[in-house]
């Protein structure tokens with residue numbers, strides 16, 4: 088599932104591939120992703136202008152058009168969504184659900200095999216974020232260590248559940264929450280009310296470091312280190328820290344992975 092690093096990677100891709108070219112049409116092959124919005128509304132709002140800027144909050148990506156009074160495009164990538172730019176004459180990628188066709192003959196496509204993504208229009212991203220009651224973006228510079236600490240101190244329950252709660256902090260999902268827990272040396276089923284001040288500080292620092300590193304790796308097209316859980320998410324996965332096997336447990340319908348030796352449960 089695309090989480091903050093993946094969506095940030097797509098935001099940068101969107102910026103490099105899709106800004107400044109006039110849009111001539113929006114082709115909706117699967118209205119399911121529009122969640123009730125009329126396909127003609129997308130056309131009416133976007134065609135004629137080109138995309139001018141992007142903005143990301145957590146797992147949501149927004150794009151404005153060059154004409155300021157128009158709504159913003161909203162994209163959410165669900166479980167399997169992704170963006171792909173094609174040039175004139177190239178075929179549309181597999182599982183294309185919505186295509187933004189440009190005057191240069193190319194297009195930006197939203198691919199989504201499982202169709203859990205979303206394409207919409209919003210008047211302004213900040214209003215949308217507030218309406219959804221999303222927490223601050225996990226990489227927001229305003230989310231300082233004290234601000235993070237203050238938010239965390241108000242929460243109760245499993246660390247994993249808190250980290251993946253988008254109203255706590257926006258951007259972490261199943262995979263990166265596990266990664267942050269490993270890097271912070273904290274078991275995902277620790278109770279946040281049992282964390283010490285040092286634990287909470289470490290968590291903040293680690294969250295920023297892991298997300299930043301993941302974005303760098305995605306941008307560079309490089310593999311993730313084998314010390315990351317991301318490469319060991321299977322029943323017999325290894326912990327590179329201690330040489331033992333990782334543990335897994337179902338939580339909210341998906342597997343959580345961790346190392347019981349390297350991550351303390353508090």
Ligand SMILES: [Zn+2]
Pocket residue numbers: 326327328329330331346347348349350
């Ligand atoms: Zn270990």
